[in-house]
Amino acid sequence: MLNLADHWVWDSWYADDGENFHMFFLRASRALLDSNRRHFRASIGHAISKDLRDWTLLPDALVASDSPSWDDLATWTGSTLLAPDNRWHLFYTGVSRRENGWVQRIGHALSDDLISWNKVGSDPVTVADKEWYEPLNFSDWPDQAWRDPWVFADSNGSGFHMLTTARSKAGDRLTRGVIGHATSNDLFTWKVQPPLSEPNEFGQLEVIQVETVEGCAVLIFSCAPEHLLEPRGRTASFAGTYSAPAFSLLGPFDLNKAELIDAPHIYAGRIVQDRSGQWNLLGFVNKGADGFFAGVICDPIPLILTDRGTLQVKK
Numbered sequence: 007m008l009n010l011a012d013h014w015v016w017d018s019w020y021a022d023d024g025e026n027f028h029m030f031f032l033r034a035s036r037a038l039l040d041s042n043r044r045h046f047r048a049s050i051g052h053a054i055s056k057d058l059r060d061w062t063l064l065p066d067a068l069v070a071s072d073s074p075s076w077d078d079l080a081t082w083t084g085s086t087l088l089a090p091d092n093r094w095h096l097f098y099t100g101v102s103r104r105e106n107g108w109v110q111r112i113g114h115a116l117s118d119d120l121i122s123w124n125k126v127g128s129d130p131v132t133v134a135d136k137e138w139y140e141p142l143n144f145s146d147w148p149d150q151a152w153r154d155p156w157v158f159a160d161s162n163g164s165g166f167h168m169l170t171t172a173r174s175k176a177g178d179r180l181t182r183g184v185i186g187h188a189t190s191n192d193l194f195t196w197k198v199q200p201p202l203s204e205p206n207e208f209g210q211l212e213v214i215q216v217e218t219v220e221g222c223a224v225l226i227f228s229c230a231p232e233h234l235l236e237p238r239g240r241t242a243s244f245a246g247t248y249s250a251p252a253f254s255l256l257g258p259f260d261l262n263k264a265e266l267i268d269a270p271h272i273y274a275g276r277i278v279q280d281r282s283g284q285w286n287l288l289g290f291v292n293k294g295a296d297g298f299f300a301g302v303i304c305d306p307i308p309l310i311l312t313d314r315g316t317l318q319v320k321k
Contacts, residue, residue, distance in 0.1 A: 014301030041299035099153035140173040183208035209233035223252040247275030251315025
């Protein structure tokens with residue numbers, strides 16, 4: 007478990023250098039007192055572990071840029087991968103003071119050692135294209151969703167893909183959540199593409215991840231009950247991490263068959279394969295025993311692939 011006495015911790019993502027697992031995570035000071043204030047104070051923390059349980063804290067990976075900049079308010083969730091040139095690439099979400107954090111964009115940073123990171127350029131690498139994605143529209147939604155980039159190499163060697171939390175321009179406000187998509191040949195220049203999913207029953211699909219588990223493609227995402235067209239039996243005090251079957255890592259995704267992973271209070275869950283090959287869920291504890299925001303990362307929860315193509319807790 008990662009539990010910081012002086013900081014709340016929430017969304018996280020992981021990289022494996024062959025010796026250590028690296029956790030990157032959002033963090034904000036508990037001195038804010040109100041956990042709802044944490045989002046616009048977020049920086050990207052960093053810790054390492056041999057076993058996904060005991061974590062050693064390292065210096066922060068990224069913080070907000072100086073003003074004026076597109077990411078001068080806060081840095082949010084992303085993903086990290088090793089490129090063929092043996093450099094590590096971190097893609098992250100940024101929000102600006104100029105827009106009061108309402109518009110989300112994706113940035114890029116580089117590292118040779120996973121410790122010291124340098125932002126690439128002074129502009130975001132992708133933004134929501136209004137041809138396909140919902141613009142800022144306060145009557146329907148409080149922000150322009152284009153965040154939580156999940157970047158991975160194309161399975162056929164044809165460049166790279168970026169999946170994002172995004173919203174369609176059409177449909178009921180609680181059905182517009184879609185999987186945003188962009189492509190690149192070199193990880194530096196990106197082209198935004200149409201979404202990879204259709205509006206369904208989710209207002210947003212947060213912290214997206216796609217993986218191949220036992221030969222089957224699986225989509226992982228999170229959604230709070232208040233952002234569902236149907237609550238699926240959960241009350242608004244609960245939030246959850248979902249999995250859904252997929253034909254491939256680029257879909258089609260069967261969101262009608264999405265299931266909550268039976269891990270109460272774990273939100274923004276990621277699946278991580280340990281040294282034994284076991285897939286595990288790691289995410290932040292949304293509600294503690296006292297009913298308040300906990301702000302800690304759970305210990306790994308072993309998972310199994312079901313005959314429905316979803317993931318559930320291993321009993």
